[in-house]
């Protein structure tokens with residue numbers, strides 16, 4: 001075997017689903033790629049998230065990227081030679097009051113006007129058909145039928161393996177320590193030496209602000225530790241993923257009967273130690289919501305709880321696209337606890353932008369300039 | 377001793393919480409309480425004693441000869457603990473350990489306890505984990521058949537309920553506990569048709585260097601007694617190189633290989649044992665660093681000479697600190713207690729050293745012959761990682777050895793945490809206790825690496841399951857409410 005390359009057309013920092021997807025799509029376009037990951041691919045947010053492949057209730061600025069992604073999720077096996085455990089039973093947003101439902105309707109109408117049709121208003125009857133366990137008092141909700149879930153680490157590693165097969169050099173255990181500019185070339189210093197490339201993608205997740213700051217584009221990234229719990233198996237009682245309008249809850253039963261409970265409650269992240277600390281009081285609140293809404297769950301044991309280290313931006317939108325400062329630098333981070341679904345599509349669009357300088361998929365509102373440049 | 381029998385009887389916070397009421401935990405709690413520290417000892421079992429002295433205060437086994445003099449020594453340890461002013465909560469599980477985020481300074485933890493179906497978070501300034509050892513997984517073809525169980529499980533049934541396995545019984549594996557149990561079961565009237573010894577013959581040579589120390593150790597007399605007793609009265613088959621449990625729907629026989637020779641032994645019960653290893657689930661979930669110990673071939677926590685772990689304020693004593701046996705467990709517990717008492721400021725370093733000195737020399741004596749035993753009873757590779765692809769290695773998720781090997785090589789999986797995502801091994805209710813060491817071994821063998829390089833599962837709390845209702849109803853103490861509001 002020849003020695004691993006130290007220079008390439010593109011260097012990607014970060015082996016989460018975003019870095020791996022971008023590496024794959026660049027390789028598919030014929031570029032030589034080196035991906036540098038300090039731990040192993042999928043060690044962080046991309047490997048431990050809830051696996052929700054959700055378009056439902058997304059901010060409009062993300063919907064175009066999310067659409068590209070959803071199309072890829074539905075043929076994920078062809079793309080990465082692994083079905084990634086992807087199943088599509090829809091995701092349902094439950095309205096608990098008439099007022100909630102009216103807001104849902106306004107949202108769906110607004111999306112329709114913008115030409116997006118993935119969200120669909122449903123009445124109480126359809127809601128109970130889809131989610132029989134939900135309380136009689138809920139008047140309806142919204143469904144996104146093509147949504148679903150996948151197995152996070154398996155998906156991320158499938159992207160990694162496929163990128164590798166397409167010729168990308170994936171370097172795990174390689175930590176980027178400093179990035180500098182050498183004429184038109186990026187010099188990326190790591191614990192195993194320097195790597196060189198004319199194009200550099202910052203997909204470093206909850207550590208991406210450091211890379212950005214190094215390059216003179218500081219961003220107000222918050223490091224969060226969203227928490228999840230999983231139960232012992234229960235008889236099948238719910239197919240779609242359920243989220244609530246009014247409360248912090250997401251809920252998904254797997255094929256083996258176990259139920260994943262989330263709600264966006266955050267523990268504490270210690271990003272320099274690769275460690276998180278759970279906040280049991282918040283998890284107790286999270287459990288309390290389930291206790292209220294799904295009485296049949298009350299006696300079930302919680303068998304595991306955990307948190308992942310994730311990057312959150314103040315507006316809950318990712319930083320995506322070319323640098324506002326340098327040519328040949330691209331940012332892809334800050335997915336604010338909903339970036340797993342976006343991984344496949346964001347990588348495809350990023351590779352297109354790197355290769356051709358543009359993409360037809362609108363990414364307005366996601367650029368780094370919104371943080372680095374003063375409003376006029 | 378002050379018994380705590382309901383969740384609301386716990387204090388808000390203790391200076392020291394000890395987890396596990398075996399010899400190490402009982403001795404640690406007693407020593408610290410004798411020095412005036414506010415101590416709580418919790419254990420999930422209904423009575424103190426741990427594994428070795430299980431049910432020491434309640435056992436229905438009346439004939440003292442059956443369990444032997446070493447067992448009854450436990451009564452003294454329990455009596456000392458009962459005289460001390462420590463809190464004791466039986467049937468109480470500890471399910472989480474985290475830093476106390478509200479503490480102003482110093483070492484402080486928040487721990488989750490569950491008792492009688494109710495959970496609560498309380499404070500602890502120091503923790504000593506004395507959760508002991510577990511049996512090393514011993515996966516062989518057919519080990520999931522009814523009629524096959526671990527030697528340890530048979531011993532629990534004997535000690536706590538005077539239950540002796542029914543019908544023709546075979547014991548298989550290696551290590552002192554196997555011979556001890558053979559003797560105990562025989563004395564209790566079990567029909568033992570064979571003891572199959574898997575100790576690799578080559579181990580005798582490897583252990584020879586450690587023999588002089590062993591000959592001067594307390595293990596010797598005890599070990600020889602056990603061995604002699606087992607050999608004298610029972611059919612003893614040495615040099616076993618292969619083993620499978622066979623039967624349709626339940627165990628009917630054990631297939632035994634000794635090199636090229638094969639034998640089938642009809643039996644109703646097969647008891648398996650391949651030595652014990654530290655039970656690391658709690659210390660791992662608490663974030664303590666562990667290293668792979670080549671001699672004992674298992675993960676052990678990284679400890680200082682007060683048994684303090686890499687997490688300041690958490691100490692680990694007893695067999696959880698590395699296998700050493702009951703006598704060393706009690707001594708380690710006391711030294712760990714002195715360390716905690718010193719960190720709490722109750723005694724100074726000089727006083728701690730003074731009190732620890734006699735314990736340390738006794739400990740050295742107690743451990744003198746250990747290395748010989750470690751080397752002698754180091755399991756053969758084929759019993760650490762089953763060569764037959766169909767052998768189940770994760771019982772919770774029914775994962776086979778072949779699947780792990782295939783995933784390691786074909787998908788380039790290098791560690792057990794990644795393996796979970798593909799095969800779900802380690803994600804069942806046992807949290808990897810039954811498959812972790814085997815998965816690590818299989819990955820190492822498949823990729824040509826070592827267990828140390830492969831690493832171990834990152835364990836997630838709750839370390840023991842809590843119900844959704846318990847969690848939802850977590851008592852919000854006044855202090856906690858204030859902290860949340862602020």
Ligand SMILES: Cc1cc2nc3c(=O)[nH]c(=O)nc-3n(C[C@H](O)[C@H](O)[C@H](O)COP(=O)(O)OP(=O)(O)OC[C@H]3O[C@@H](n4cnc5c(N)ncnc54)[C@H](O)[C@@H]3O)c2cc1C
Nearest residue numbers: 014016018038046049050052176205308335338339340341
């Ligand atoms: C508990 C939880 C639940 C979630 N649930 C969902 C969900 O249901 N649906 C959904 O769509 N999203 C969900 N998310 C969000 C989603 O997981 C993330 O948005 C997404 O995985 C981000 O991917 P990434 O590649 O940007 O980041 P990461 O996966 O964090 O990858 C970044 C990588 O960069 C590496 N890195 C950082 N710095 C360096 C350096 N200097 N040198 C080398 N490597 C470096 C890191 O080690 C890391 O592996 C959830 C997140 C969490 C934590």
